[in-house]
Every structure is written in C-alpha cells, then in structure tokens.
Amino acid sequence: MAHELVCWKCGASLAALTLPLRRLEECPRCRAELHVCRMCREYDTSVATRCREPTAEEVREKERANFCDFFQPRPNAYTAPDTAGTDRARAALADLFGKR
Numbered sequence: 001m002a003h004e005l006v007c008w009k010c011g012a013s014l015a016a017l018t019l020p021l022r023r024l025e026e027c028p029r030c031r032a033e034l035h036v037c038r039m040c041r042e043y044d045t046s047v048a049t050r051c052r053e054p055t056a057e058e059v060r061e062k063e064r065a066n067f068c069d070f071f072q073p074r075p076n077a078y079t080a081p082d083t084a085g086t087d088r089a090r091a092a093l094a095d096l097f098g099k100r
Contacts, residue, residue, distance in 0.1 A: 003075035007032055008039040009063075011078040021073055023065050034073070037062035041072040 005014040012029035025034045037043050042053045049058050053070045093099075 005073055005075050006078045007034065008036065008074075008077035011080065014073075019073070021071075023067065033063070033065040035065045035071055037066065037068070039073055039077045040068070040070070041074045042070055043074065043077075 005017070005019075006012060007014060007027040007030060009032035010027060010030040012027055014027070014034070016028070017025060017034075021034050023035045026032065027034060037050065037059050040051075042051050042056070043062070044050060044052045050062060051058070051070075056068055056070045059066045059068060
C-alpha cells in the first residue's frame with residue numbers, strides 16, 4: 001500500500017498537488033515550503049549532514065526551499081510533536097504550586 005504524501009510540518013494531505021513538486025510549492029494548510037530537506041527521502045538525522053546522498057551539496061537550512069537535484073518527496077515526512085515531556089513538566093509545576 002502506498003503512503004499518502006503529507007506536509008512535513010503540519011501533516012496535511014498533499015494529495016491534490018501535482019508531482020514533481022515545484023521548488024516554491026507550499027502546503028495548502030500551513031504554507032510551509034515543501035521542496036525542503038525535511039520533506040526529502042534522503043533526509044536522515046543520524047547522518048552528519050542530515051542527508052544520505054553523498055554527492056549532494058550541503059543545504060544548511062533544512063526547512064527552506066532549495067535547488068537540490070536529488071530531492072524526492074517522502075510520504076512519511078511528518079512526525080507529530082512529542083508533548084509528553086511538556087505535559088509532565090506542567091503537572092510537576094502545578095503540584096509544586098498547589099494548582100492541581
């Protein structure tokens with residue numbers, strides 16, 4: 001089963017957009033630029049340059065549109081924020097100040 005293409009920033013469906021994505025294409029919901037490293041199949045935070053393509057020029061701003069010729073949109077680019085730590089900290093503060 002193919003995964004649906006979604007925005008790397010907000011998770012909105014990009015099914016209505018035509019591929020290949022234009023360099024200045026934006027998410028229809030949050031207006032985030034889409035031809036960005038964070039949206040690419042080669043993006044990998046475990047690699048020093050965050051790109052698995054060894055011949056690609058390094059792009060410093062991973063969330064800004066770029067001219068990389070190796071760009072291929074990644075269907076699972078969106079990662080929901082982990083709010084568990086924030087929730088625990090707020091609960092601890094509420095306990096500390098008797099607001100619970």
